[in-house]
Amino acid sequence: MRWQSFLPLIVVSFLAAVLFVGLELDPKIVPSALIDKPVPQFDLPPLPGKEPGLIAADLARGGISLVNVWASWCGPCRIEHPQLMEIAKIEGVRMIGLNYKDDPAKALAFLQQLGDPYESVGADRTGRVAIEWGVYGVPETFLIDGHGRIVLKHVGPLRPEDIPEKILPAIQAASQ
Amino acid sequence: MKRRLVGLAVIFMLMGGSHVYAMAVDAVTLQDPALEARARTIMQGLRCLVCQNQSIEISDAELAGDLRRIVRERVAAGDTDDQVRAHLVARYGDWVLMRPPFKLSTLALWAGPPALLALGGLGLWVGQRRRVRAAPPPLTEAEKAQLQEINTRN
Known part of the structure:
Protein backbone atom coordinates (compact mmCIF):
# COMPACT_ATOMS: atom_id res chain seq x y z
CA MET A 1 0.00 0.00 0.00
CA ARG A 2 1.32 3.41 -0.92
CA TRP A 3 1.59 6.08 1.75
CA GLN A 4 -0.81 8.30 -0.20
CA SER A 5 -3.62 5.93 0.72
CA PHE A 6 -3.22 7.07 4.32
CA LEU A 7 -3.38 10.76 3.44
CA PRO A 8 -7.13 11.15 4.13
CA LEU A 9 -6.69 9.36 7.47
CA ILE A 10 -3.80 11.66 8.39
CA VAL A 11 -5.75 14.79 7.45
CA VAL A 12 -8.86 13.66 9.35
CA SER A 13 -6.81 12.72 12.43
CA PHE A 14 -5.16 16.13 12.40
CA LEU A 15 -8.51 17.89 12.12
CA ALA A 16 -9.96 15.71 14.87
CA ALA A 17 -7.05 16.57 17.17
CA VAL A 18 -7.44 20.31 16.51
CA LEU A 19 -11.19 20.20 17.08
CA PHE A 20 -10.81 18.05 20.19
CA VAL A 21 -8.45 20.57 21.76
CA GLY A 22 -10.94 23.27 20.79
CA LEU A 23 -13.69 21.45 22.69
CA GLU A 24 -11.73 21.87 25.90
CA LEU A 25 -11.21 25.60 25.45
CA ASP A 26 -13.76 27.98 26.90
CA PRO A 27 -14.75 30.51 24.24
CA LYS A 28 -16.30 32.73 26.91
CA ILE A 29 -12.88 33.52 28.34
CA VAL A 30 -11.30 36.55 26.75
CA PRO A 31 -7.53 36.76 27.30
CA SER A 32 -6.55 39.89 29.20
CA ALA A 33 -4.76 42.64 27.32
CA LEU A 34 -3.31 43.95 30.59
CA ILE A 35 -0.99 41.10 31.57
CA ASP A 36 2.48 42.49 32.39
CA LYS A 37 1.09 46.02 32.27
CA PRO A 38 0.90 48.37 35.25
CA VAL A 39 -2.51 48.64 36.89
CA PRO A 40 -4.65 51.39 35.35
CA GLN A 41 -4.96 54.75 37.10
CA PHE A 42 -8.05 55.02 39.25
CA ASP A 43 -9.39 56.54 42.44
CA LEU A 44 -12.37 54.90 44.09
CA PRO A 45 -14.36 55.90 47.17
CA PRO A 46 -14.68 53.42 50.05
CA LEU A 47 -17.70 51.49 51.20
CA PRO A 48 -19.07 53.55 54.11
CA GLY A 49 -17.25 52.58 57.30
CA LYS A 50 -14.40 50.90 55.43
CA GLU A 51 -12.24 53.97 54.82
CA PRO A 52 -10.10 54.80 52.98
CA GLY A 53 -11.11 53.84 49.44
CA LEU A 54 -8.72 52.57 46.85
CA ILE A 55 -6.30 54.26 44.47
CA ALA A 56 -3.91 52.79 41.94
CA ALA A 57 -0.89 53.76 44.05
CA ASP A 58 -2.11 51.43 46.82
CA LEU A 59 -1.18 48.55 44.53
CA ALA A 60 2.35 49.70 43.79
CA ARG A 61 3.64 49.92 47.33
CA GLY A 62 5.51 46.65 47.18
CA GLY A 63 4.08 43.31 48.17
CA ILE A 64 1.62 41.19 46.27
CA SER A 65 -2.04 42.09 45.97
CA LEU A 66 -5.00 40.15 44.78
CA VAL A 67 -7.71 42.39 43.34
CA ASN A 68 -11.10 40.70 43.36
CA VAL A 69 -13.98 42.20 41.40
CA TRP A 70 -17.22 41.31 43.16
CA ALA A 71 -20.79 42.37 43.85
CA SER A 72 -23.43 41.36 46.34
CA TRP A 73 -25.85 40.65 43.46
CA CYS A 74 -23.44 38.18 41.88
CA GLY A 75 -24.21 34.54 42.64
CA PRO A 76 -20.82 33.04 41.70
CA CYS A 77 -19.20 35.57 44.08
CA ARG A 78 -20.89 33.74 46.96
CA ILE A 79 -19.50 30.45 45.66
CA GLU A 80 -15.94 31.75 45.51
CA HIS A 81 -16.11 33.62 48.82
CA PRO A 82 -14.71 30.82 51.02
CA GLN A 83 -11.68 30.68 48.69
CA LEU A 84 -11.14 34.42 49.16
CA MET A 85 -11.28 33.99 52.93
CA GLU A 86 -8.65 31.27 52.53
CA ILE A 87 -6.32 33.36 50.36
CA ALA A 88 -6.68 36.33 52.75
CA LYS A 89 -4.90 34.23 55.40
CA ILE A 90 -1.76 33.91 53.26
CA GLU A 91 0.98 36.08 54.67
CA GLY A 92 2.36 38.84 52.49
CA VAL A 93 -0.67 38.94 50.20
CA ARG A 94 -3.11 41.82 50.33
CA MET A 95 -6.67 41.03 49.36
CA ILE A 96 -8.30 44.02 47.72
CA GLU A 132 -10.22 50.37 32.72
CA TRP A 133 -9.23 46.96 34.09
CA GLY A 134 -10.78 45.16 31.12
CA VAL A 135 -13.41 43.54 33.33
CA TYR A 136 -16.34 42.04 31.44
CA GLY A 137 -18.12 40.07 34.15
CA VAL A 138 -18.06 39.38 37.86
CA PRO A 139 -16.25 37.80 39.56
CA GLU A 140 -12.81 38.39 38.13
CA THR A 141 -9.54 38.30 40.04
CA PHE A 142 -6.19 39.92 39.27
CA LEU A 143 -2.82 39.20 40.79
CA ILE A 144 -0.58 42.28 41.13
CA ASP A 145 3.16 42.01 41.78
CA GLY A 146 5.21 44.31 44.00
CA HIS A 147 5.78 46.79 41.17
CA GLY A 148 2.08 47.25 40.59
CA ARG A 149 2.02 45.11 37.47
CA ILE A 150 -0.81 42.75 36.60
CA VAL A 151 0.64 39.23 36.32
CA LEU A 152 -2.47 37.05 36.25
CA LYS A 153 -6.16 37.30 35.57
CA HIS A 154 -8.73 34.73 36.56
CA VAL A 155 -12.18 35.00 34.98
CA GLY A 156 -15.13 33.58 36.89
CA PRO A 157 -15.33 32.21 40.42
CA LEU A 158 -12.18 30.79 42.05
CA ARG A 159 -12.74 27.11 42.75
CA PRO A 160 -11.03 25.45 45.74
CA GLU A 161 -8.57 23.69 43.41
CA ASP A 162 -7.60 26.99 41.78
CA ILE A 163 -5.75 28.03 44.94
CA PRO A 164 -3.06 25.30 44.81
CA GLU A 165 -3.10 24.97 41.03
CA LYS A 166 -3.16 28.58 39.91
CA ILE A 167 -3.03 31.21 42.64
CA LEU A 168 -0.25 29.88 44.87
CA PRO A 169 2.19 29.17 42.02
CA ALA A 170 1.51 32.64 40.58
CA ILE A 171 2.07 34.26 43.99
CA GLN A 172 5.33 32.37 44.30
CA ALA A 173 6.47 33.39 40.84
CA ALA A 174 5.54 37.01 41.49
CA SER A 175 7.43 37.12 44.81
CA GLN A 176 10.74 36.41 43.12
CA MET B 1 -39.30 28.10 -14.79
CA LYS B 2 -41.37 31.21 -14.18
CA ARG B 3 -42.45 29.95 -10.77
CA ARG B 4 -38.85 29.33 -9.87
CA LEU B 5 -37.94 32.89 -10.83
CA VAL B 6 -40.72 34.25 -8.64
CA GLY B 7 -39.47 32.07 -5.79
CA LEU B 8 -35.95 33.41 -6.23
CA ALA B 9 -37.25 36.97 -6.27
CA VAL B 10 -39.07 36.34 -2.98
CA ILE B 11 -35.93 34.90 -1.41
CA PHE B 12 -33.88 37.92 -2.49
CA MET B 13 -36.53 40.28 -1.14
CA LEU B 14 -36.42 38.49 2.21
CA MET B 15 -32.63 38.61 2.24
CA GLY B 16 -32.74 42.34 1.51
CA GLY B 17 -35.13 42.82 4.40
CA SER B 18 -32.65 41.32 6.83
CA HIS B 19 -30.34 44.28 6.26
CA VAL B 20 -32.58 46.32 8.50
CA TYR B 21 -31.07 45.04 11.70
CA ALA B 22 -31.79 45.61 15.34
CA MET B 23 -30.30 48.54 17.20
CA ALA B 24 -29.91 49.04 20.88
CA VAL B 25 -31.68 52.17 22.08
CA ASP B 26 -29.76 54.61 24.25
CA ALA B 27 -31.35 57.45 26.18
CA VAL B 28 -28.35 59.66 25.53
CA THR B 29 -26.95 60.02 22.02
CA LEU B 30 -24.69 62.62 20.47
CA GLN B 31 -26.37 65.90 19.47
CA ASP B 32 -24.45 66.23 16.23
CA PRO B 33 -25.93 63.66 13.79
CA ALA B 34 -22.63 63.37 11.90
CA LEU B 35 -20.74 62.50 15.10
CA GLU B 36 -23.48 60.10 16.17
CA ALA B 37 -23.28 58.37 12.79
CA ARG B 38 -19.50 58.04 13.18
CA ALA B 39 -19.92 56.65 16.69
CA ARG B 40 -22.48 54.15 15.37
CA THR B 41 -20.10 52.96 12.67
CA ILE B 42 -17.34 52.45 15.24
CA MET B 43 -19.75 50.55 17.50
CA GLN B 44 -20.59 48.18 14.65
CA GLY B 45 -16.95 47.13 14.55
CA LEU B 46 -16.65 46.47 18.28
CA ARG B 47 -17.54 43.11 19.73
CA CYS B 48 -19.66 42.81 22.84
CA LEU B 49 -17.75 40.85 25.48
CA VAL B 50 -20.88 39.46 27.09
CA CYS B 51 -22.94 38.25 24.13
CA GLN B 52 -19.87 37.49 22.14
CA ASN B 53 -21.16 37.37 18.57
CA GLN B 54 -22.95 40.69 18.62
CA SER B 55 -21.46 44.10 18.10
CA ILE B 56 -21.85 46.57 20.94
CA GLU B 57 -24.13 48.55 18.65
CA ILE B 58 -26.88 45.94 18.71
CA SER B 59 -26.17 44.24 22.04
CA ASP B 60 -28.52 44.80 24.93
CA ALA B 61 -25.96 43.77 27.55
CA GLU B 62 -25.28 46.35 30.25
CA LEU B 63 -21.56 46.35 29.53
CA ALA B 64 -22.25 47.02 25.84
CA GLY B 65 -24.22 50.10 26.92
CA ASP B 66 -21.29 51.27 29.04
CA LEU B 67 -18.92 50.76 26.12
CA ARG B 68 -21.25 52.70 23.80
CA ARG B 69 -21.12 55.58 26.26
CA ILE B 70 -17.32 55.48 26.14
CA VAL B 71 -17.28 55.43 22.32
CA ARG B 72 -19.57 58.48 22.24
CA GLU B 73 -17.40 60.29 24.80
CA ARG B 74 -14.24 59.63 22.82
CA VAL B 75 -15.85 60.69 19.54
CA ALA B 76 -17.21 63.86 21.15
CA ALA B 77 -13.74 64.55 22.58
CA GLY B 78 -12.35 64.59 19.05
CA ASP B 79 -10.72 61.15 18.81
CA THR B 80 -10.30 59.63 15.36
CA ASP B 81 -12.01 56.29 14.67
CA ASP B 82 -8.68 54.50 15.10
CA GLN B 83 -8.02 56.24 18.41
CA VAL B 84 -11.42 55.16 19.75
CA ARG B 85 -10.77 51.58 18.70
CA ALA B 86 -7.27 51.65 20.18
CA HIS B 87 -8.71 52.92 23.47
CA LEU B 88 -10.81 49.77 23.81
CA VAL B 89 -8.19 47.42 22.39
CA ALA B 90 -5.80 48.63 25.12
CA ARG B 91 -8.30 47.37 27.72
CA TYR B 92 -9.86 44.31 26.10
CA GLY B 93 -7.33 43.26 23.46
CA ASP B 94 -7.85 42.55 19.76
CA TRP B 95 -10.69 40.32 20.85
CA VAL B 96 -12.94 43.38 21.08
CA LEU B 97 -12.64 44.00 17.32
CA MET B 98 -15.23 42.32 15.11
CA ARG B 99 -12.53 42.14 12.43
CA PRO B 100 -9.29 41.02 14.07
CA PRO B 101 -6.11 42.52 12.58
CA PHE B 102 -3.85 40.36 10.43
CA LYS B 103 -0.77 39.46 12.45
CA LEU B 104 1.24 36.44 13.55
CA SER B 105 -1.20 35.35 16.25
CA THR B 106 -4.16 35.56 13.87
CA LEU B 107 -2.36 33.96 10.91
CA ALA B 108 -4.24 30.66 11.24
CA LEU B 109 -7.51 32.56 11.45
CA TRP B 110 -6.99 34.55 8.24
CA ALA B 111 -4.83 32.19 6.19
CA GLY B 112 -6.40 28.92 7.39
CA PRO B 113 -9.53 28.83 5.22
CA PRO B 114 -7.81 29.82 1.94
CA ALA B 115 -5.01 27.33 2.70
CA LEU B 116 -7.54 24.55 3.30
CA LEU B 117 -9.37 25.47 0.11
CA ALA B 118 -6.12 25.38 -1.87
CA LEU B 119 -5.22 22.04 -0.31
CA GLY B 120 -8.61 20.58 -1.23
CA GLY B 121 -8.30 21.94 -4.78
CA LEU B 122 -4.85 20.44 -5.10
CA GLY B 123 -6.11 17.07 -3.89
CA LEU B 124 -8.96 17.17 -6.37
CA TRP B 125 -6.61 18.06 -9.22
CA VAL B 126 -4.10 15.33 -8.38
CA GLY B 127 -6.89 12.76 -8.03
CA GLN B 128 -8.34 13.80 -11.37
CA ARG B 129 -5.01 13.46 -13.12
CA ARG B 130 -4.40 10.05 -11.64
CA ARG B 131 -7.82 8.88 -12.86
CA VAL B 132 -7.03 10.03 -16.42
CA ARG B 133 -3.68 8.29 -16.29
CA ALA B 134 -5.33 5.12 -14.96
CA ALA B 135 -7.74 4.99 -17.93
CA PRO B 136 -7.77 1.50 -19.54
CA PRO B 137 -5.29 0.97 -22.42
CA PRO B 138 -6.73 1.00 -25.95
CA LEU B 139 -8.07 -2.28 -27.35
CA THR B 140 -5.64 -4.67 -29.02
CA GLU B 141 -6.29 -5.91 -32.55
CA ALA B 142 -7.58 -9.25 -31.24
CA GLU B 143 -10.00 -7.50 -28.88
CA LYS B 144 -11.21 -5.25 -31.67
CA ALA B 145 -11.96 -8.29 -33.82
CA GLN B 146 -13.79 -9.92 -30.94
CA LEU B 147 -15.90 -6.82 -30.42
CA GLN B 148 -16.69 -6.70 -34.14
CA GLU B 149 -17.83 -10.29 -34.01
CA ILE B 150 -20.12 -9.69 -31.01
CA ASN B 151 -21.64 -6.65 -32.71
CA THR B 152 -22.35 -8.46 -35.98
CA ARG B 153 -23.85 -11.42 -34.16
CA ASN B 154 -26.55 -9.26 -32.56
Whole structure:
Protein backbone atom coordinates (compact mmCIF):
# COMPACT_ATOMS: atom_id res chain seq x y z
CA MET A 1 0.00 0.00 0.00
CA ARG A 2 1.32 3.41 -0.92
CA TRP A 3 1.59 6.08 1.75
CA GLN A 4 -0.81 8.30 -0.20
CA SER A 5 -3.62 5.93 0.72
CA PHE A 6 -3.22 7.07 4.32
CA LEU A 7 -3.38 10.76 3.44
CA PRO A 8 -7.13 11.15 4.13
CA LEU A 9 -6.69 9.36 7.47
CA ILE A 10 -3.80 11.66 8.39
CA VAL A 11 -5.75 14.79 7.45
CA VAL A 12 -8.86 13.66 9.35
CA SER A 13 -6.81 12.72 12.43
CA PHE A 14 -5.16 16.13 12.40
CA LEU A 15 -8.51 17.89 12.12
CA ALA A 16 -9.96 15.71 14.87
CA ALA A 17 -7.05 16.57 17.17
CA VAL A 18 -7.44 20.31 16.51
CA LEU A 19 -11.19 20.20 17.08
CA PHE A 20 -10.81 18.05 20.19
CA VAL A 21 -8.45 20.57 21.76
CA GLY A 22 -10.94 23.27 20.79
CA LEU A 23 -13.69 21.45 22.69
CA GLU A 24 -11.73 21.87 25.90
CA LEU A 25 -11.21 25.60 25.45
CA ASP A 26 -13.76 27.98 26.90
CA PRO A 27 -14.75 30.51 24.24
CA LYS A 28 -16.30 32.73 26.91
CA ILE A 29 -12.88 33.52 28.34
CA VAL A 30 -11.30 36.55 26.75
CA PRO A 31 -7.53 36.76 27.30
CA SER A 32 -6.55 39.89 29.20
CA ALA A 33 -4.76 42.64 27.32
CA LEU A 34 -3.31 43.95 30.59
CA ILE A 35 -0.99 41.10 31.57
CA ASP A 36 2.48 42.49 32.39
CA LYS A 37 1.09 46.02 32.27
CA PRO A 38 0.90 48.37 35.25
CA VAL A 39 -2.51 48.64 36.89
CA PRO A 40 -4.65 51.39 35.35
CA GLN A 41 -4.96 54.75 37.10
CA PHE A 42 -8.05 55.02 39.25
CA ASP A 43 -9.39 56.54 42.44
CA LEU A 44 -12.37 54.90 44.09
CA PRO A 45 -14.36 55.90 47.17
CA PRO A 46 -14.68 53.42 50.05
CA LEU A 47 -17.70 51.49 51.20
CA PRO A 48 -19.07 53.55 54.11
CA GLY A 49 -17.25 52.58 57.30
CA LYS A 50 -14.40 50.90 55.43
CA GLU A 51 -12.24 53.97 54.82
CA PRO A 52 -10.10 54.80 52.98
CA GLY A 53 -11.11 53.84 49.44
CA LEU A 54 -8.72 52.57 46.85
CA ILE A 55 -6.30 54.26 44.47
CA ALA A 56 -3.91 52.79 41.94
CA ALA A 57 -0.89 53.76 44.05
CA ASP A 58 -2.11 51.43 46.82
CA LEU A 59 -1.18 48.55 44.53
CA ALA A 60 2.35 49.70 43.79
CA ARG A 61 3.64 49.92 47.33
CA GLY A 62 5.51 46.65 47.18
CA GLY A 63 4.08 43.31 48.17
CA ILE A 64 1.62 41.19 46.27
CA SER A 65 -2.04 42.09 45.97
CA LEU A 66 -5.00 40.15 44.78
CA VAL A 67 -7.71 42.39 43.34
CA ASN A 68 -11.10 40.70 43.36
CA VAL A 69 -13.98 42.20 41.40
CA TRP A 70 -17.22 41.31 43.16
CA ALA A 71 -20.79 42.37 43.85
CA SER A 72 -23.43 41.36 46.34
CA TRP A 73 -25.85 40.65 43.46
CA CYS A 74 -23.44 38.18 41.88
CA GLY A 75 -24.21 34.54 42.64
CA PRO A 76 -20.82 33.04 41.70
CA CYS A 77 -19.20 35.57 44.08
CA ARG A 78 -20.89 33.74 46.96
CA ILE A 79 -19.50 30.45 45.66
CA GLU A 80 -15.94 31.75 45.51
CA HIS A 81 -16.11 33.62 48.82
CA PRO A 82 -14.71 30.82 51.02
CA GLN A 83 -11.68 30.68 48.69
CA LEU A 84 -11.14 34.42 49.16
CA MET A 85 -11.28 33.99 52.93
CA GLU A 86 -8.65 31.27 52.53
CA ILE A 87 -6.32 33.36 50.36
CA ALA A 88 -6.68 36.33 52.75
CA LYS A 89 -4.90 34.23 55.40
CA ILE A 90 -1.76 33.91 53.26
CA GLU A 91 0.98 36.08 54.67
CA GLY A 92 2.36 38.84 52.49
CA VAL A 93 -0.67 38.94 50.20
CA ARG A 94 -3.11 41.82 50.33
CA MET A 95 -6.67 41.03 49.36
CA ILE A 96 -8.30 44.02 47.72
CA GLY A 97 -11.93 44.30 46.70
CA LEU A 98 -13.35 46.14 43.71
CA ASN A 99 -17.06 46.35 44.40
CA TYR A 100 -18.76 46.46 40.99
CA LYS A 101 -22.02 48.34 40.38
CA ASP A 102 -23.31 47.56 43.82
CA ASP A 103 -25.48 49.15 46.47
CA PRO A 104 -23.02 49.97 49.31
CA ALA A 105 -25.48 48.86 51.99
CA LYS A 106 -25.99 45.50 50.31
CA ALA A 107 -22.25 45.12 49.75
CA LEU A 108 -21.58 45.68 53.45
CA ALA A 109 -24.36 43.24 54.40
CA PHE A 110 -22.76 40.65 52.13
CA LEU A 111 -19.42 41.02 53.91
CA GLN A 112 -21.08 40.92 57.32
CA GLN A 113 -22.86 37.72 56.44
CA LEU A 114 -20.04 35.82 54.70
CA GLY A 115 -16.96 37.39 56.27
CA ASP A 116 -14.71 40.18 55.04
CA PRO A 117 -11.50 39.02 53.36
CA TYR A 118 -10.61 42.50 52.04
CA GLU A 119 -7.97 44.81 53.43
CA SER A 120 -9.59 47.60 51.50
CA VAL A 121 -12.44 47.96 49.05
CA GLY A 122 -13.07 50.49 46.30
CA ALA A 123 -16.69 51.07 45.35
CA ASP A 124 -17.09 51.30 41.57
CA ARG A 125 -20.73 52.40 41.38
CA THR A 126 -20.74 53.09 37.63
CA GLY A 127 -18.46 50.23 36.56
CA ARG A 128 -16.20 52.72 34.83
CA VAL A 129 -13.02 51.73 36.66
CA ALA A 130 -13.72 48.06 35.99
CA ILE A 131 -13.68 48.85 32.25
CA GLU A 132 -10.22 50.37 32.72
CA TRP A 133 -9.23 46.96 34.09
CA GLY A 134 -10.78 45.16 31.12
CA VAL A 135 -13.41 43.54 33.33
CA TYR A 136 -16.34 42.04 31.44
CA GLY A 137 -18.12 40.07 34.15
CA VAL A 138 -18.06 39.38 37.86
CA PRO A 139 -16.25 37.80 39.56
CA GLU A 140 -12.81 38.39 38.13
CA THR A 141 -9.54 38.30 40.04
CA PHE A 142 -6.19 39.92 39.27
CA LEU A 143 -2.82 39.20 40.79
CA ILE A 144 -0.58 42.28 41.13
CA ASP A 145 3.16 42.01 41.78
CA GLY A 146 5.21 44.31 44.00
CA HIS A 147 5.78 46.79 41.17
CA GLY A 148 2.08 47.25 40.59
CA ARG A 149 2.02 45.11 37.47
CA ILE A 150 -0.81 42.75 36.60
CA VAL A 151 0.64 39.23 36.32
CA LEU A 152 -2.47 37.05 36.25
CA LYS A 153 -6.16 37.30 35.57
CA HIS A 154 -8.73 34.73 36.56
CA VAL A 155 -12.18 35.00 34.98
CA GLY A 156 -15.13 33.58 36.89
CA PRO A 157 -15.33 32.21 40.42
CA LEU A 158 -12.18 30.79 42.05
CA ARG A 159 -12.74 27.11 42.75
CA PRO A 160 -11.03 25.45 45.74
CA GLU A 161 -8.57 23.69 43.41
CA ASP A 162 -7.60 26.99 41.78
CA ILE A 163 -5.75 28.03 44.94
CA PRO A 164 -3.06 25.30 44.81
CA GLU A 165 -3.10 24.97 41.03
CA LYS A 166 -3.16 28.58 39.91
CA ILE A 167 -3.03 31.21 42.64
CA LEU A 168 -0.25 29.88 44.87
CA PRO A 169 2.19 29.17 42.02
CA ALA A 170 1.51 32.64 40.58
CA ILE A 171 2.07 34.26 43.99
CA GLN A 172 5.33 32.37 44.30
CA ALA A 173 6.47 33.39 40.84
CA ALA A 174 5.54 37.01 41.49
CA SER A 175 7.43 37.12 44.81
CA GLN A 176 10.74 36.41 43.12
CA MET B 1 -39.30 28.10 -14.79
CA LYS B 2 -41.37 31.21 -14.18
CA ARG B 3 -42.45 29.95 -10.77
CA ARG B 4 -38.85 29.33 -9.87
CA LEU B 5 -37.94 32.89 -10.83
CA VAL B 6 -40.72 34.25 -8.64
CA GLY B 7 -39.47 32.07 -5.79
CA LEU B 8 -35.95 33.41 -6.23
CA ALA B 9 -37.25 36.97 -6.27
CA VAL B 10 -39.07 36.34 -2.98
CA ILE B 11 -35.93 34.90 -1.41
CA PHE B 12 -33.88 37.92 -2.49
CA MET B 13 -36.53 40.28 -1.14
CA LEU B 14 -36.42 38.49 2.21
CA MET B 15 -32.63 38.61 2.24
CA GLY B 16 -32.74 42.34 1.51
CA GLY B 17 -35.13 42.82 4.40
CA SER B 18 -32.65 41.32 6.83
CA HIS B 19 -30.34 44.28 6.26
CA VAL B 20 -32.58 46.32 8.50
CA TYR B 21 -31.07 45.04 11.70
CA ALA B 22 -31.79 45.61 15.34
CA MET B 23 -30.30 48.54 17.20
CA ALA B 24 -29.91 49.04 20.88
CA VAL B 25 -31.68 52.17 22.08
CA ASP B 26 -29.76 54.61 24.25
CA ALA B 27 -31.35 57.45 26.18
CA VAL B 28 -28.35 59.66 25.53
CA THR B 29 -26.95 60.02 22.02
CA LEU B 30 -24.69 62.62 20.47
CA GLN B 31 -26.37 65.90 19.47
CA ASP B 32 -24.45 66.23 16.23
CA PRO B 33 -25.93 63.66 13.79
CA ALA B 34 -22.63 63.37 11.90
CA LEU B 35 -20.74 62.50 15.10
CA GLU B 36 -23.48 60.10 16.17
CA ALA B 37 -23.28 58.37 12.79
CA ARG B 38 -19.50 58.04 13.18
CA ALA B 39 -19.92 56.65 16.69
CA ARG B 40 -22.48 54.15 15.37
CA THR B 41 -20.10 52.96 12.67
CA ILE B 42 -17.34 52.45 15.24
CA MET B 43 -19.75 50.55 17.50
CA GLN B 44 -20.59 48.18 14.65
CA GLY B 45 -16.95 47.13 14.55
CA LEU B 46 -16.65 46.47 18.28
CA ARG B 47 -17.54 43.11 19.73
CA CYS B 48 -19.66 42.81 22.84
CA LEU B 49 -17.75 40.85 25.48
CA VAL B 50 -20.88 39.46 27.09
CA CYS B 51 -22.94 38.25 24.13
CA GLN B 52 -19.87 37.49 22.14
CA ASN B 53 -21.16 37.37 18.57
CA GLN B 54 -22.95 40.69 18.62
CA SER B 55 -21.46 44.10 18.10
CA ILE B 56 -21.85 46.57 20.94
CA GLU B 57 -24.13 48.55 18.65
CA ILE B 58 -26.88 45.94 18.71
CA SER B 59 -26.17 44.24 22.04
CA ASP B 60 -28.52 44.80 24.93
CA ALA B 61 -25.96 43.77 27.55
CA GLU B 62 -25.28 46.35 30.25
CA LEU B 63 -21.56 46.35 29.53
CA ALA B 64 -22.25 47.02 25.84
CA GLY B 65 -24.22 50.10 26.92
CA ASP B 66 -21.29 51.27 29.04
CA LEU B 67 -18.92 50.76 26.12
CA ARG B 68 -21.25 52.70 23.80
CA ARG B 69 -21.12 55.58 26.26
CA ILE B 70 -17.32 55.48 26.14
CA VAL B 71 -17.28 55.43 22.32
CA ARG B 72 -19.57 58.48 22.24
CA GLU B 73 -17.40 60.29 24.80
CA ARG B 74 -14.24 59.63 22.82
CA VAL B 75 -15.85 60.69 19.54
CA ALA B 76 -17.21 63.86 21.15
CA ALA B 77 -13.74 64.55 22.58
CA GLY B 78 -12.35 64.59 19.05
CA ASP B 79 -10.72 61.15 18.81
CA THR B 80 -10.30 59.63 15.36
CA ASP B 81 -12.01 56.29 14.67
CA ASP B 82 -8.68 54.50 15.10
CA GLN B 83 -8.02 56.24 18.41
CA VAL B 84 -11.42 55.16 19.75
CA ARG B 85 -10.77 51.58 18.70
CA ALA B 86 -7.27 51.65 20.18
CA HIS B 87 -8.71 52.92 23.47
CA LEU B 88 -10.81 49.77 23.81
CA VAL B 89 -8.19 47.42 22.39
CA ALA B 90 -5.80 48.63 25.12
CA ARG B 91 -8.30 47.37 27.72
CA TYR B 92 -9.86 44.31 26.10
CA GLY B 93 -7.33 43.26 23.46
CA ASP B 94 -7.85 42.55 19.76
CA TRP B 95 -10.69 40.32 20.85
CA VAL B 96 -12.94 43.38 21.08
CA LEU B 97 -12.64 44.00 17.32
CA MET B 98 -15.23 42.32 15.11
CA ARG B 99 -12.53 42.14 12.43
CA PRO B 100 -9.29 41.02 14.07
CA PRO B 101 -6.11 42.52 12.58
CA PHE B 102 -3.85 40.36 10.43
CA LYS B 103 -0.77 39.46 12.45
CA LEU B 104 1.24 36.44 13.55
CA SER B 105 -1.20 35.35 16.25
CA THR B 106 -4.16 35.56 13.87
CA LEU B 107 -2.36 33.96 10.91
CA ALA B 108 -4.24 30.66 11.24
CA LEU B 109 -7.51 32.56 11.45
CA TRP B 110 -6.99 34.55 8.24
CA ALA B 111 -4.83 32.19 6.19
CA GLY B 112 -6.40 28.92 7.39
CA PRO B 113 -9.53 28.83 5.22
CA PRO B 114 -7.81 29.82 1.94
CA ALA B 115 -5.01 27.33 2.70
CA LEU B 116 -7.54 24.55 3.30
CA LEU B 117 -9.37 25.47 0.11
CA ALA B 118 -6.12 25.38 -1.87
CA LEU B 119 -5.22 22.04 -0.31
CA GLY B 120 -8.61 20.58 -1.23
CA GLY B 121 -8.30 21.94 -4.78
CA LEU B 122 -4.85 20.44 -5.10
CA GLY B 123 -6.11 17.07 -3.89
CA LEU B 124 -8.96 17.17 -6.37
CA TRP B 125 -6.61 18.06 -9.22
CA VAL B 126 -4.10 15.33 -8.38
CA GLY B 127 -6.89 12.76 -8.03
CA GLN B 128 -8.34 13.80 -11.37
CA ARG B 129 -5.01 13.46 -13.12
CA ARG B 130 -4.40 10.05 -11.64
CA ARG B 131 -7.82 8.88 -12.86
CA VAL B 132 -7.03 10.03 -16.42
CA ARG B 133 -3.68 8.29 -16.29
CA ALA B 134 -5.33 5.12 -14.96
CA ALA B 135 -7.74 4.99 -17.93
CA PRO B 136 -7.77 1.50 -19.54
CA PRO B 137 -5.29 0.97 -22.42
CA PRO B 138 -6.73 1.00 -25.95
CA LEU B 139 -8.07 -2.28 -27.35
CA THR B 140 -5.64 -4.67 -29.02
CA GLU B 141 -6.29 -5.91 -32.55
CA ALA B 142 -7.58 -9.25 -31.24
CA GLU B 143 -10.00 -7.50 -28.88
CA LYS B 144 -11.21 -5.25 -31.67
CA ALA B 145 -11.96 -8.29 -33.82
CA GLN B 146 -13.79 -9.92 -30.94
CA LEU B 147 -15.90 -6.82 -30.42
CA GLN B 148 -16.69 -6.70 -34.14
CA GLU B 149 -17.83 -10.29 -34.01
CA ILE B 150 -20.12 -9.69 -31.01
CA ASN B 151 -21.64 -6.65 -32.71
CA THR B 152 -22.35 -8.46 -35.98
CA ARG B 153 -23.85 -11.42 -34.16
CA ASN B 154 -26.55 -9.26 -32.56
